[in-house]
Amino acid sequence: MERTVRYSKKREAILAVIRGTSTHPSAEWIYHQLRPTHPDLSLGTVYRNLTFFQENGQVQSVGVVRGQERFDAIVTPHSHFICNCCGTVLDLPDIRPEADLERAVSTQYGFAVKRCELTFYGLCPECSYQNQNFKEEPLS
Amino acid sequence: MERTVRYSKKREAILAVIRGTSTHPSAEWIYHQLRPTHPDLSLGTVYRNLTFFQENGQVQSVGVVRGQERFDAIVTPHSHFICNCCGTVLDLPDIRPEADLERAVSTQYGFAVKRCELTFYGLCPECSYQNQNFKEEPLS
DNA sequence: ATGACTGCAAAGACTTTGCATCTTT
DNA sequence: AAAGATGCAAAGTCTTTGCAGTCAT
Numbered sequence: 001m002e003r004t005v006r007y008s009k010k011r012e013a014i015l016a017v018i019r020g021t022s023t024h025p026s027a028e029w030i031y032h033q034l035r036p037t038h039p040d041l042s043l044g045t046v047y048r049n050l051t052f053f054q055e056n057g058q059v060q061s062v063g064v065v066r067g068q069e070r071f072d073a074i075v076t077p078h079s080h081f082i083c084n085c086c087g088t089v090l091d092l093p094d095i096r097p098e099a100d101l102e103r104a105v106s107t108q109y110g111f112a113v114k115r116c117e118l119t120f121y122g123l124c125p126e127c128s129y130q131n132q133n134f135k136e137e138p139l140s
Numbered sequence: 141m142e143r144t145v146r147y148s149k150k151r152e153a154i155l156a157v158i159r160g161t162s163t164h165p166s167a168e169w170i171y172h173q174l175r176p177t178h179p180d181l182s183l184g185t186v187y188r189n190l191t192f193f194q195e196n197g198q199v200q201s202v203g204v205v206r207g208q209e210r211f212d213a214i215v216t217p218h219s220h221f222i223c224n225c226c227g228t229v230l231d232l233p234d235i236r237p238e239a240d241l242e243r244a245v246s247t248q249y250g251f252a253v254k255r256c257e258l259t260f261y262g263l264c265p266e267c268s269y270q271n272q273n274f275k276e277e278p279l280s
Numbered sequence: 281a282t283g284a285c286t287g288c289a290a291a292g293a294c295t296t297t298g299c300a301t302c303t304t305t
Numbered sequence: 306a307a308a309g310a311t312g313c314a315a316a317g318t319c320t321t322t323g324c325a326g327t328c329a330t
Contacts, residue, residue: 006284006329027320042287047320049285064204067295067318081251095245097237097258105235105260111221113262118237120245122253146304146309167295182312187295189310207293207320286327296317303310 010034010041014049018059019073024080024089026068062089063119079118085127092120150174150181154189158199159213164220164229166208202229203259219258225267232260 017030025033027046034041050071053059062070062080066087079092097118106113157170165173167186174181190211193199202210202220206227219232237258246253 004284004330008285008329010286040287044288044321045286048322051321064319069319081245081249081253083251084254090249092245092249094248095241097241101235101237101258102260105221105232108234109221109230109232110265111223111260111262112268113221113260114224115262116258116260118241118256118258120242120251120253120256122251122255125250128252144305144309148303148310150311180312184296184313185311188297191296204294209294282330284327284329286325288324288326290321290323292319292321294318294320296315298315299313301311301313303308305307305309 010038010045011049011052013038014046015053015058015073018053018071022091024062024070024072026070028068060115063117065089077116079120081120081122081124083124083127084121085123088124090124095120150178150185151189151192153178154186155193155198155213158193158211162231164202164210164212166210168208200255203257205229217256219260221260221262221264223264223267224261225263228264230264235260 013034014030017033018025021033023029027043027050030050031041031043031046034046050059053071054061057075059071059073060075062072064070065082070089074091077096079095079097081090081092082088083090095118097116102113102116105111105116153174154170157173158165161173163169167183167190170190171181171183171186174186190199190209193211194201197215199211199213200215202212203222204210205222210229214231217236219235219237221230221232222228223230235258237256242253242256245251
């Protein structure tokens with residue numbers, strides 16, 4: 001039996017926050033964003049709804065950056081850049097792996113590919129400028 | 141002043157385990173692997189050495205899969221497939237994003253790109269076969 | 281009225297860290 | 306002897322979960 005989904009004001013607000021930002025927010029970020037207008041919101045509810053949205057394909061995980069999972073309301077294929085210094089996650093709308101690759105993985109290896117993530121790591125312009133010493137390895 | 145690195149038997153053993161497997165192991169996996177031969181090994185030491193190897197470019201993180209960070213001793217560019225069902229991480233030696241893309245990200249966006257990760261998600265052959273129902277659900 | 285949704289706080293899972301001890305050089 | 310590396314356990318972070326109360330249908 002399918003679960004009946006009910007309306008919830010907080011769920012709506014949480015999704016609106018995710019859709020209204022390009023920061024690829026963490027659960028904590030969403031929580032703090034909503035706290036002023038929803039003083040009784042609980043962090044657990046944010047987590048529960050994030051799971052809900054992922055199961056429903058409304059939100060995708062961008063991966064874990066510095067210990068926190070980051071989310072994205074844009075579920076159409078696109079790539080990301082993650083700054084090793086400040087942890088910022090940015091969209092790269094134009095950058096996309098060849099469509100052939102996904103098919104190649106399916107046929108060559110026999111995998112049922114659902115989706116594909118292309119992520120670049122490095123330094124964003126601000127961090128490159130401010131922090132020349134930060135040359136070495138990812139914090140990711 | 142640079143830190144002086146000293147030899148350590150356990151460090152050597154840890155690296156050998158990572159290099160000797162294609163499972164893209166987690167800290168816990170490495171720990172259990174070594175426990176029989178090194179009964180006094182501590183999990184903290186595994187973590188400390190994983191950080192060390194990453195800082196030295198001997199090991200790279202493949203990302204966090206089901207809450208555990210996974211590592212890879214192959215640091216040359218290659219892609220991965222991650223099974224949503226069993227969590228297996230597999231190498232895709234032949235699959236590689238176009239070299240142009242990395243350059244494009246640098247020039248178009250002004251990022252200092254250090255590296256790039258291409259990861260495919262889906263079901264591995266075993267899981268596709270065993271668990272047909274699994275494809276119905278838009279899973280995490 | 282039913283069962284979905286939530287707040288709260290406790291529990292869980294993974295990782296980091298402080299300190300005394302042991303090792304390498 | 307000096308400084309790095311480790312064991313141990315405590316602490317830290319992030320996330321999940323149980324339960325009782327609230328809300329949507």
